[in-house]
Amino acid sequence: MPRTVILGVIGSDAHVVGITILEQALSAAGFEVVNLGVQTSQAEFADAAKAHGAEAVLVSSLYGHARQDCEGFHDLLDSEGLDVLTYVGGNLAVGQDDFESTRETFREMGFDRVFDAETDPEDAIADLRRDLNLTTTEGEQVRVDS
Numbered sequence: 001m002p003r004t005v006i007l008g009v010i011g012s013d014a015h016v017v018g019i020t021i022l023e024q025a026l027s028a029a030g031f032e033v034v035n036l037g038v039q040t041s042q043a044e045f046a047d048a049a050k051a052h053g054a055e056a057v058l059v060s061s062l063y064g065h066a067r068q069d070c071e072g073f074h075d076l077l078d079s080e081g082l083d084v085l086t087y088v089g090g091n092l093a094v095g096q097d098d099f100e101s102t103r104e105t106f107r108e109m110g111f112d113r114v115f116d117a118e119t120d121p122e123d124a125i126a127d128l129r130r131d132l133n134l135t136t137t138e139g140e141q142v143r144v145d146s
């Protein structure tokens with residue numbers, strides 16, 4: 001059974017290229033991806049995670065307002081009874097001078113992993129496999145064109 005992950009760009013952010021690449025990489029790695037697209041609210045992430053029985057929610061933000069957009073997100077997930085892995089990535093702060101402090105901020109907000117804009121999707125996928133206790137090949141789908 002493919003493992004389901006929710007992907008989207010939070011808040012009013014309209015940068016779509018990054019999640020398109022992430023969606024392709026995750027799908028190629030065998031994950032079932034529900035891509036909510038850009039300008040996704042916290043409630044839409046939570047509703048989709050519940051509706052699809054997702055194991056992970058991947059939040060993207062590029063425009064510098066991630067902190068405000070993600071405020072209270074984990075309280076919402078908790079109140080919905082959702083025990084999912086949460087990743088956040090992109091240009092999470094204005095500037096990005098000190099990513100370690102940005103990482104710390106988002107870890108304190110409850111995210112399991114925090115990625116900067118230089119992240120290779122394959123590295124995030126390797127982390128996802130590790131966090132979901134998947135073996136390297138488990139979940140991979142062999143696609144045969146016929």
Ligand code: B12
Nearest residue numbers: 013014015016017018060063064089090091094095117124
């Ligand atoms: C194209 C672009 C736009 C286009 C977007 C078109 C579209 N619909 O996608 C337009 C012109 C609309 C735009 C608008 C704005 N933009 Co703009 N934009 C860019 C630009 C040049 C490229 C973004 C891109 O497509 N990159 C290519 C993809 C492949 O890379 P990526 O998005 O970084 O995604 C990768 C990683 O970040 C990572 N990743 C992303 N999310 C996640 C999530 C997880 C969980 C993981 C693991 C990894 C991950 O993996 C992705 C794939 O490799 C960047 C600058 C840059 N060079 O990055 C600025 C940039 C993101 N924009 C910026 C800004 C400020 C804006 C505006 C606010 C400008 C304004 N004042 O109007 C608006 C915001 C509008 C809105 N509502 O969103 C700033 C953000 C500054 C910050 N955070 O400090 C940037 C960095 C430019 C800059 N140097 O100032 N933008």
